[in-house]
Amino acid sequence: MEQTDNFAYLLPFIFLVFGTIFLIADRWSYGSARYWGLGYVLSSFGFAFPIIGYALPFSVQAVIANALFFAAFLLYGQALLVRFKRPYLFLPRLSFALVAFAVVCWFILGAENLRSQLAIGDSSLAILLAMSIAAVWRFTRSLIDRMLVVMASLVVIETMVRVTVLLVSTSAGNFESLDQFLSSEYAFLMQVTASIVGFIMALTVLGSVVSDVVMGHRDAAERDPLTGLLNRRGFEQALPTARSGAFPAGAVIIGDIDHFKQVNDRFGHAAGDHVIIGFAQILRANLKSVAIARFGGEEFVAFLPGSSLAEAAQKAEQARLGFEAMSWHAHGVDGLITASFGVSMTAPGDHFVRDAIVRADACLYSAKNAGRNRVVSEGQRPPEGPPPLRIVS
Numbered sequence: 001m002e003q004t005d006n007f008a009y010l011l012p013f014i015f016l017v018f019g020t021i022f023l024i025a026d027r028w029s030y031g032s033a034r035y036w037g038l039g040y041v042l043s044s045f046g047f048a049f050p051i052i053g054y055a056l057p058f059s060v061q062a063v064i065a066n067a068l069f070f071a072a073f074l075l076y077g078q079a080l081l082v083r084f085k086r087p088y089l090f091l092p093r094l095s096f097a098l099v100a101f102a103v104v105c106w107f108i109l110g111a112e113n114l115r116s117q118l119a120i121g122d123s124s125l126a127i128l129l130a131m132s133i134a135a136v137w138r139f140t141r142s143l144i145d146r147m148l149v150v151m152a153s154l155v156v157i158e159t160m161v162r163v164t165v166l167l168v169s170t171s172a173g174n175f176e177s178l179d180q181f182l183s184s185e186y187a188f189l190m191q192v193t194a195s196i197v198g199f200i201m202a203l204t205v206l207g208s209v210v211s212d213v214v215m216g217h218r219d220a221a222e223r224d225p226l227t228g229l230l231n232r233r234g235f236e237q238a239l240p241t242a243r244s245g246a247f248p249a250g251a252v253i254i255g256d257i258d259h260f261k262q263v264n265d266r267f268g269h270a271a272g273d274h275v276i277i278g279f280a281q282i283l284r285a286n287l288k289s290v291a292i293a294r295f296g297g298e299e300f301v302a303f304l305p306g307s308s309l310a311e312a313a314q315k316a317e318q319a320r321l322g323f324e325a326m327s328w329h330a331h332g333v334d335g336l337i338t339a340s341f342g343v344s345m346t347a348p349g350d351h352f353v354r355d356a357i358v359r360a361d362a363c364l365y366s367a368k369n370a371g372r373n374r375v376v377s378e379g380q381r382p383p384e385g386p387p388p389l390r391i392v393s
Contacts, residue, residue, distance in 0.1 A: 011195050012048035015040045018202040022209060031212040032079035036205050039075035042068045047194075062108045066121050070097045073125045077132030080152060083208065084136040084145070093131055100124035119163050126159040144204075144211050151197075151204040158197045224294040226273060227280035235293035239353055240305055250305040251312030251345055252356040254364045255283060255319065257298040258338045258372040267333045274331040279323055279339060286319040301360075303353055309345045313377045316341040320375055338373035340364060345378060 019040030026033040045052070046068035053061050074097055081088050100120070107117040133152050140146045222234025230238055240248045257263075257279055264272040276298060283292055283300055291303040304312050323339050342363030346356045359378050367376040 011198070012044040012051075014195060014199055014202070015044035015047065018206065019044060021206065025209045025213065028213045029209055029216065031209070031216075032083040033209045033212070035075045035079035035082060036209065039072040039079065040202065042072040042075065043198075046072060059108050059112075062114075062117065063105055066101060066104050066108075066117075069121070069125055070101050070128070073097075073128045076152070077129055079205075080132040080136050080148070083148070083212070084139045086135050086139065089131065089135060093128060096124075096131070097128055100128070115166065119166055122159050122166075123163045126156045126163075130156050142211075144208050147204050148208050151201045155197055155201055158193055162193060227277055227294050229280050229284070229300070230291065230293035232293060232295055235291055235295075235301065235303075236353075238291040239303060248305055249346055250303055251307040251309055251343060252353065252360040253287065253302045253304065253312055253316050254342045254357065254360045255279070255300045255302075255316070255339050256341075256364055256368070258340055258368075260298040263333065263337065267331075271328070271331045271333050275328065275333070275337055278326055278328075282319050282323045282326070286322060287315050301357060309343060309377055309379075312345075313343045313375055316343055316375045320373070324373065340367040340372045341375040342367060343375060343377040 019037045019042075022033045022037030022040060024037075026037060046065045049061055049065040049068065053064065056064075074093060077093055078088065078090075080086075101124075104117055104121045104124070107113045107120065129152060133149060133156065137149050137153075140149055222230060222237055224231045257275065260272065260275070263275055276294075279298070279300065280292075280294065283302060287302045287304065289302050289304050291305075293301050295301050304315070307315075320339055320341055324336060326337070328334075328337060342360040342365070344356045344359035344363060346353065350356055363376040363378055363380075367374050370376070
């Protein structure tokens with residue numbers, strides 16, 4: 001059957017090309033491209049094996065081709081779980097695949113029933129992929145996420161429909177040899193539908209991989225590599241947009257590590273990096289804002305939308321106390337390290353958060369001038385207190 005022969009060559013080529021593209025994209029992607037790529041490459045060899053291994057007995061061809069397809073669908077499911085950051089479910093998925101593959105092998109080598117082998121094999125692959133779809137479908141956020149899950153679901157539906165057509169339209173004696181199967185209408189239907197669905201699925205996966213690469217580079221450009229917090233650019237991107245010419249209400253907190261130069265000078269820059277990381281962790285835990293940034297050196301800025309001045313000052317105080325209580329002995333630093341904070345509110349006339357940052361920065365300098373290791377809020381007189389805690393050797 002000429003059409004079937006054409007598809008027999010076309011389908012492996014389509015899958016191999018996309019698989020190679022995904023594996024190349026894995027160099028710039030930190031997500032699922034590797035698993036998609038390996039899955040598509042294995043599928044291409046599975047479809048091509050009747051051509052590649054034509055000299056082998058049909059039973060051997062069938063066992064190897066099914067092994068390739070089961071491995072490919074395990075990888076497809078893994079790719080979905082990795083992309084959506086869900087538990088891998090590796091043991092239950094692998095167990096199901098091994099049991100199903102064993103049953104398929106029995107129909108190939110023992111019962112020698114090609115029709116049952118096709119039906120059980122294809123339906124098992126659909127179930128294997130459906131297990132991962134069920135674990136991720138509630139966690140779709142973007143349009144490309146939804147498209148990816150829909151296309152994966154379409155692969156499952158197409159496979160089950162094809163199995164139903166096989167069972168309804170054929171009997172056990174229809175496929176007694178490989179030649180009869182390859183010349184059957186079912187083989188042609190399988191090649192056509194697999195080509196169409198596989199191609200559309202590959203385009204969707206390609207879109208998700210490109211999206212992941214772009215978002216990964218964007219995230220790298222907007223984050224401080226040492227702390228994982230936003231940098232100045234990322235901070236501005238994370239802020240809410242101004243409406244009616246005024247910036248949304250909220251509080252700005254600026255935190256600065258006291259005498260940080262002494263840490264670097266006395267204990268080394270590696271110890272200083274650990275102190276900065278620890279300060280970032282304290283800020284993340286206590287301020288709980290999506291807009292916390294390292295503006296440079298030891299200075300950090302946070303915007304708390306909708307927060308009052310008193311609430312922001314309380315959170316800054318909690319962060320100050322938490323940082324003061326941290327121990328640095330594991331990093332070769334003896335003694336205590338403290339931080340000072342300035343807190344301000346956005347005002348009706350502010351057109352951007354930098355207006356409030358300027359006022360918070362003035363409060364920070366007031367805290368420094370008053371002895372450090374304290375929180376000063378906008379409009380507040382710097383409190384008097386005990387001498388600042390200093391690093392001791």
